[in-house]
Amino acid sequence: MDLEEDIRSLQLDSAEDINGVVNPEDEKPDVDNFDKIEDEGLLSGNDPKQEVQAQSVEAEPKAKDKEIPPVQDEEDEHMKKRHLNVVFIGHVDAGKSTTGGQILFLSGQVDDRTIQKYEKEAKDKSRESWYMAYIMDTNEEERVKGKTVEVGRAHFETDTTRFTILDAPGHKSYVPNMISGASQADIGVLVISARKGEFETGYERGGQTREHVQLAKTLGVTKLLVVVNKMDDPTVNWSKERYDEIESKMVPFLKQSGYNVKKDVSFLPISGLMGLNIKTRLDKSHCSWWDGPCLFESLDSIEVPMGDPQSPFRMPIIDKFKDMGTVVMGKVESGTIKDGDSLLIMPNKDHVKVVAIYIDEKRVNIAGPGENLRVRLSGIEEEDLLSGFVLSSAANPISTVTEFVAQLQILELLDNAIFTAGYKAVLHVHSVVEECEIVELLEQIDPKTRKPIKKKVLFVKNGAIVLCRVQVNNVICVEKFSDFPQLGRFTLRTEGKTVAVGKITAI
Numbered sequence: 001m002d003l004e005e006d007i008r009s010l011q012l013d014s015a016e017d018i019n020g021v022v023n024p025e026d027e028k029p030d031v032d033n034f035d036k037i038e039d040e041g042l043l044s045g046n047d048p049k050q051e052v053q054a055q056s057v058e059a060e061p062k063a064k065d066k067e068i069p070p071v072q073d074e075e076d077e078h079m080k081k082r083h084l085n086v087v088f089i090g091h092v093d094a095g096k097s098t099t100g101g102q103i104l105f106l107s108g109q110v111d112d113r114t115i116q117k118y119e120k121e122a123k124d125k126s127r128e129s130w131y132m133a134y135i136m137d138t139n140e141e142e143r144v145k146g147k148t149v150e151v152g153r154a155h156f157e158t159d160t161t162r163f164t165i166l167d168a169p170g171h172k173s174y175v176p177n178m179i180s181g182a183s184q185a186d187i188g189v190l191v192i193s194a195r196k197g198e199f200e201t202g203y204e205r206g207g208q209t210r211e212h213v214q215l216a217k218t219l220g221v222t223k224l225l226v227v228v229n230k231m232d233d234p235t236v237n238w239s240k241e242r243y244d245e246i247e248s249k250m251v252p253f254l255k256q257s258g259y260n261v262k263k264d265v266s267f268l269p270i271s272g273l274m275g276l277n278i279k280t281r282l283d284k285s286h287c288s289w290w291d292g293p294c295l296f297e298s299l300d301s302i303e304v305p306m307g308d309p310q311s312p313f314r315m316p317i318i319d320k321f322k323d324m325g326t327v328v329m330g331k332v333e334s335g336t337i338k339d340g341d342s343l344l345i346m347p348n349k350d351h352v353k354v355v356a357i358y359i360d361e362k363r364v365n366i367a368g369p370g371e372n373l374r375v376r377l378s379g380i381e382e383e384d385l386l387s388g389f390v391l392s393s394a395a396n397p398i399s400t401v402t403e404f405v406a407q408l409q410i411l412e413l414l415d416n417a418i419f420t421a422g423y424k425a426v427l428h429v430h431s432v433v434e435e436c437e438i439v440e441l442l443e444q445i446d447p448k449t450r451k452p453i454k455k456k457v458l459f460v461k462n463g464a465i466v467l468c469r470v471q472v473n474n475v476i477c478v479e480k481f482s483d484f485p486q487l488g489r490f491t492l493r494t495e496g497k498t499v500a501v502g503k504i505t506a507i
C-alpha cells in the first residue's frame, strides 16, 4: 500500500490539486520510507479532554481597540498588497520563536533596548540564548519553560506581501494549538534544527517534525518552506554535508505526506539566532556554497491561490471579546465583508450588523479572503458566541449539521485497534473542536483505483480509506470539501494522537 497515494486520493490538498496533477517523479512510491512511516507513531499521548480545553489562540492585545481612530479613507490601502498567513511549525526547540522574533527585529519592529531587556530577563531565568524567542513568547510560563504554548501572532511586510506569522508550539502536548494555527495558514515554514542529534529527534518516531508536516498538509497548508536552522551551531558550522543530509531525508517523507516537492516545497539554510539568510542573502564569509535566496525573498515568491471574493461570506470565529460591543476574530475563508453588512452568526442564526472591521491595528471598510480580522458586531452578546461559530452571508449561510458523510484515511490507531461503528474521537474542523462518533461504515475504498471495494464493511485497519457517517453531539458549521475545501477538511484525534484525516463528502 502506498500512503503517499492514499493521501492524494483523499484530495486533501487545495482545490487546484484535485485533478491529481503530479510530477511524474513524485508519483514513484518510496517504499523504504513508507515502511518507516507505517511502523512509526505520530505522537505520544495526552488526555483527549485536555485537548478540547487546550484549544485557544492568543488574542491580539484587547485594549488596543480603543486607541484606534476609524480612519475611513485608508480603506483600500491594504488591498494593494496581498496578505498571507504563515504558520511556523516543527519539533520543539527547533527555533520557530527565535526565527519569528528575529524577523520582527530585522524588520525594525523591536528596538535594541527591548532586546537588551530580554537578554537580561533570559539570563536571569538561565535561558541566555532564548532572548530572541521572548519577542514571540510573551507570557511568563512560555519564558520560564522556554516553550511556546499559545500560537503567537506577529505581522511584517515585504515588498509584495503583508504577512501574519502564526508561531505554533512544537511540544507534543500543545498539538491542538498547532492545529488551530495551521488551520488558519496559507503557507507553512517548517523549521528544522540542524544541530547534531536535534534533527534526528524531531524526525524520528514521536517527533513533531513528522506529525506537523502531515497535519499541515491535511489542514490545507499547500506550500512549505523548509528552513534548516541553527546552521551556526558548532556541531554544524554551515556544513553543506549536514544540510544535504537533512534535505535528502526530508524529501521522501514530504512526498509521502502528499507534497509535490518540486512544485510546493523549497529548502534554505538559516541561522535564526544570528539573523543570517533571513532579510538579506548569506555572505560568502559565513557560507561559501549557498547561492540561493534568503527567507524574505523565498516568502515573497511563494504563489498561493486565494479564496474567491465573490463567493458567499464565511469567517470561522477563533476568539471573541467585549469591547464597545462584541468583537470576533477570525480569518476570512471566502467572500467579502463590508462595514454595515447584515450577516448571520451560525449555527444559531443570530442576525448581526458589522459595526467596524480591523486588520491589525487599522480600521478598514472592506476585506476579502485570507485576511485576519477583528470585527465589531451589534445584535449579539459575547456570551452567546463560541469559537467554532461562523460569521456567514445572510443570503447564503454556512451549512449546519449533527451528522455528515466523510471519506476518512485511517493513519494510525492506538495499539493497532480496529476502526468500527461506535469509534469515538475528537473532531477538529476549522475552528471547531468537538467529540464525535463514527455511526456507520458505508464502504471501503481501494486506495489504488479509488473505487469502492466492499459495501457494509464492519471494520477497517490502519491505512484504510473508508466512507462513513460521523455524528457530533452539538450542531456544527461545516461545508462539503468540494464546495469549500478549508471548511470541509478535518482531523480525528484521540489521546493526543492524530488517528485519521478526512474530507466531508455529503451533509
Ligand code: GTP
Residues within 6 Å of the ligand: 090, 091, 092, 093, 094, 095, 096, 097, 098, 099, 129, 130, 131, 133, 146, 147, 148, 149, 168, 169, 170, 171, 191, 229, 230, 231, 232, 233, 270, 271, 272, 273, 274
Ligand atoms: P517551541 O516553541 O518550544 O516549540 O520551540 P521553538 O521552536 O520556538 O524554539 P525557540 O525559538 O524557543 O529556540 C529553542 C532554543 O534553540 C533556544 O535556546 C534558541 O536560542 C536556540 N536556537 C534557535 N535558533 C537558533 C540558531 O539559529 N542557532 C543556534 N545556535 N541556536 C538557536
Ligand code: MG
Residues within 6 Å of the ligand: 096, 097, 098, 133, 137, 147, 148, 167, 168, 169, 170
Ligand atoms: Mg516557540
